[in-house]
Amino acid sequence: MPRYAYVIDLNRCMGCNACVEACKIENNTGEGMLWMYVFRLEKGKYPDVNWQFMPRPCMHCDNPPCVKVCPVGARFKREDGFTLTDFDRCIGCRFCEVSCPYGVNYFNWKKPKDNQYFAWHEEEGAGVYGSGSAGQIIGNAVVPYENPDHKKLYGERLVSGGAHYLGVVGKCTWCVHRVEKGLPPACVANCPVHALHFGDLDDPGSEVSNLLKRGNVWRLLEELGTEPRVYYLGGQQPGHDLRLWYTRRQEVKA
């Protein structure tokens, strides 16, 4: 049984948001749902200023508060480290959303088709391209949110593609449908500067094991005792002298 971990090398991250977009494409999350997010932090006063970029996936905690509060056992911890939601069981009570100190849970308010950037059944194309719906423009090809991998069961539970069902809470799955195939999560695969790493801690030769030997390793909000599986390498923990200078201001169209 592997013991998966996720390592983020903050010395390499340049805040390009490629991981955010890779996640959105792979999992087809709806508008306003950012399972991966990159915080932009600023430290110091002009002219002595430092910027740091901090990607924030789900921490897949070893002591996950969301699992404890789930009244129906939908949120569970797998032995290999994944913290996942069983969408057949989830009743959408959103307790996990409240309990999570990292804010990684997003509730699906709409049907998946209405949740997408272009509502595919609408005649949205008429205003943009002259005529026809977006579906007609792409020849009614299989639209991205119908990736069949998300419909499969992993560990005999429906855990992949949390943005695809109405009234459930979705969050980063570490791309369980890719990892089960031997591929890294989409964010890791798409990082242009190799700042993100995913692998097995039990394998002493793995990339993550070697990176964690380097030192200056910390975990986000470690003092809360959630035992995150996401390790940050280098950089600095956000705090009073490291302020957020960039936020997505637009209201979330939930």
Place this chain on the structure above:
Amino acid sequence: MKALGAGQIYWQDYTPLPRWRKPTMDGSPADFDLYLISHKKIEFKQSRTTFNALLNELEPEQAVEMNTAAAAARGLADGDPVWVESHNAITGEKKRIKAKVKTIEGIRPDTITMSHHYGFWVHPRAKDRGPTPNVIFPVGEGYITNTADQSYQVKVRVTQA
């Protein structure tokens, strides 16, 4: 134009060897006290991805990035709407656009910057996301270099809108 000194400045830029001259923008009045530069954001490719729904969700709006202390000296806080008014030192022409201030520390107090990914007016995903600074950069005598790149530097003033 020539009566205003344009000919002299223009031809001075076409000497075989580069010669320093006072930047044209420094001829603007003293109340145009800030330099305006433009930049590209890491998410976008020029201005042709602004209508990409995924990207403009991350960067939804134009912002005038300004040093915190410089903004405070003008009575501005983060998020305030402002007029950015440019001055063409040759013709005396003034142009202005309206955008919101974003205060950061990582910029000189005498400089402001705006990205030029915005300013679309047709596409439903790209319109109403703020102006492009290109409309207030002067083009013409004194502001275009002899390498055909356009020197997008101009003096501006920022006032509360």
